[in-house]
Amino acid sequence: MSIDLQTLRPSRIEINLDTYAENLRHIRQHTGVPLMAIVKANAYGHGLLPMARQALQAGAQQLGVAIPEEALALRQAGISAPILVLGAVPRAQLAACIHAGIEITVPSEPGLAQALAVAEGLGKKALVHLKIDTGMARIGVPAEKAAPLIEAALASPWCHIQGIFSHLACADEPDSAMTATQLERFLSACEYFQRIGAAMPVRHLANSGGVMNFPETWLDMVRPGIMSYGVLPGKECRAQLPLQPVLALKSVVAHSKPVKADTPVGYGATWRSPGATHIATIPLGYGDGWSRQLSSRGAVLIDGRRRAIAGRICMDQFMVDTGAQPVAAGQEVVLIGEQQGARIRIEEVAELAGTIGYELLTHMSARLPRVYLKNGQPVMVG
Template sequence: MAVPTSYSAASAASDDIDALRHRHAEASDRPTRIRVDLDALTHNLHALRAKAGAPVMGIVKANAYGHGLVTVARHLQAQGVEQLGVAFLEEGIALRQAGVRVPILVLGGIFGPQVAQFIVHDLEITVSSLDKLRQVEAAAEALGHRATIHLKLDTGMERIGVHSYNAGPFIEAAVASSWCVVKGVYSHLACADDPASPMTAVQLERFLDACTHFERIGAPMPLRHLANSGGVLHFPETCLDMVRPGIALYGVLPDPASRRTVDLRPALSLVSQVVYFKVVKAGHSVSYGATWTAPRDTRVVTVPIGYGDGYPRALSSRGDVLIRGQRHPIVGRICMDQFMVDIGPQGTAYNEDDVVLIGRQGDAGIDCESVAIAAGTIPYEILVGLNDRIPREYRGGGLSDR
C-alpha cells in the first residue's frame, strides 16, 4: 500500500475513508439489537389504568426495565402518564435534563448529601424516617424552597420505611413541617405477584390502618399508592388513589404464578443474526469446558451476543432461539460475546439470517417469562440485565425507526 507523501494526499485519503464510512454507516450497525414497540407501551399504559381505575405512576427505573430510560419516559409523558417513578436521584436528574417535566418520585432511600439536588431538580422525595424528614427540612430551608415528599411506610417488606404500627409520630411531624409538602403516602407489596398469597391482605390492612392517622389529626389525606404490577393484576382493592406498575407496563408478567388479567403486549424484542455456519462432527465438543458434545454430525451456527451484553450465561445448553421460524437449542457454554446454536443435521441457516432471542418470528415466539424460567431467574433480571452495549431501536409512537 502506498503511503501518502504530502498533506494533500493524506487529506484526500482521509476524505475517501470518511465518505466510505458515511456510505456504509447503516451496514456497520451491530447485528444484535433491542427493538422496543412504543405502541405496545401505550396499549399497556391505558389497559393498566383502566384495570386499576386510578392514575398511573409509570416506573422507569433501571433504564426503564432495559427499554431505555429517556425515550420511554418521554413517550409515557406524551401519552399522559400522571407520574413517573425512578429508583435513584441520578435517574431523575437524567430525565429532567432530557426535558421530562411530568412529576417524578425517587423511590429509593435518600442519601443525606444528595438531598438538596432533589429539590433543585424538582424531584419528589421518599421520606422513610423522622431522621430523613429532618434532613429534607434542613436542605429545603437552606434553599428557601419547599420539598415535595411521599411518606414511606413499612407494612411487611422490611426494606425502608417507618413501621406502619409506629407511624403516628412520623405522620404528625411530616404534616406539621413548614418546609415539606406531603403529596403521598405509600408502601410496597411483597407478595402481590402471587394471587394466592395471603400477605397482600395483611399489608393492605396495615397500610389503611396507618393512613387513618391523617384523619385522626385532621390532616388532608395525601395520595395513597400501594399497588405494584401484581397489585393491579390480582388485588384491585390495593389500587387506591394511584398505582405503580413496573414490569407489567412493559407487557411482562412478574411471576410464573401471575395471572394475565389484563391484555398486556410485550414491548421488547431481542434479535441478532447468524455470523458463522459450520458442520460439527459427531463426538466433537462445542465452546468452553467442552460441556456439550455433538451426538451426530450436525450443523451449528454462531450468534454474536453473550453474557457481556447481559444475556444470561445460565442459558448455556438450556436456552432456545428462533431461526427461520424454527426453535433451536443453544449448545455449549455461552461466551462473553457469542454463543452457538444447533440447527440439526438438516437445518438451514445462512449468514445474516435473523435470530430471535426474545420475541416472535413467524408463528413462533419466545417470551421473556420463558427465558427467565430457563435461566432459573425472574423476568425482571432478564430485562434489566440487557445493557447499553446492545443498541435499541424504537418503533411506533409517532417515532421513526432508529
C-alpha cells in the same frame, strides 16, 4: 430523518413504543386511577428517556425512579412532570432533588429532619412521600409508628406531603394472605390523617402484582413496572389484560458450519454433537446480558423454528444446533420475541436461566443498540 439500520450492530434490542403505550392504556382503563409509570433501572432495560416520554404521552400522571441520578436525568432532558425517587435519597443528594422539584421518599424521622433542614437552607419546600413499612422490611417506618412521622411532616412549613405509600412483598402470588395484611396495616397508618382532620395525601401501594391480583390495593394511584413492559410479575400471575411484550432481542447468524458426530462445542467442551449436524454462531453473549446460565439450555428462533443452544454461552458469542439443514450467515435470529408465528417469551428464558424477567431485562447491556419502533418503523436508536 431516516435511520440506517444496516450499519448498526446486528445484535440489538427492538422496543415497540406503541405496544408500551397500549399496555399503559389498558392498565389505566382497568384500574381507573392515576398511574405512576415506573421507569427505574433504565426503564427495566428499555431506555429511560424514550420510555418516560412515551409513558407521559400515554397518560401517565407521574414517573417513578429508584435513585436521584435517574430523576435528574429526566429533568435535564426537559421532563417537567412529577417524578418520585422511590428509594431513600442520600443526604448529599437532597439539595439537588429539592432544587429540581423532584419528589422524595421519606423513610424515617431522621430522614425527614434531614430533608427539612436542606429545604429550609434552600428556601424551597421538599415534596415528600412518606414511606410506610407494612411487611417488606426494606425502607419505611413501621405502620404502627407512622403517627410521629406524619405529625412532624405536617408541622413543618418546609414540607409538602404529596403522598404516602408502601410496597407489596407478595402481590405476584394471588393466593398469598400477605397482601391483605399489608393493605390493612397501610390503611391504618393512613387513617391518622383523618383522625387529626388533615388532608389525605395520595395513597399508593399497588405494583404490577397488586394491579393484576388485588384491586383493593389500587387506592389513589398505581405503580406498575414490569407489567407495563408486557412481562408478568410472577409465575402464578395470569394475564387478564391483553398486555404485549414491548421488547424483542434479535441477532443474526454470524457463522454456520457442518460438524461431524461427537464434535465438542464451546468452552470446556461441555456439549458434543449427538450426530452429524450444523452449528451456527450468534454474536452476542453474557457480556450483553444473555445469561451464562443458558449454556446448553433453551433455544433461539431461526426460520421460525427453535434451535437449541449448544455449549457454554461465551462473553460475546454462543452456538446453536441447527440440525440437518444449514442456515446462512446473516439470517435473522430471535432470542426473545416473535418470528414467523413462533414466540419466545422472556419469562420462559428467565425460568431456564434460574432467574426472573426483571433481572434479564435490567441486565441487557448498553452495548446492545436499542431500536425504537413506532407504527412498525424505526424512529430512534438509543
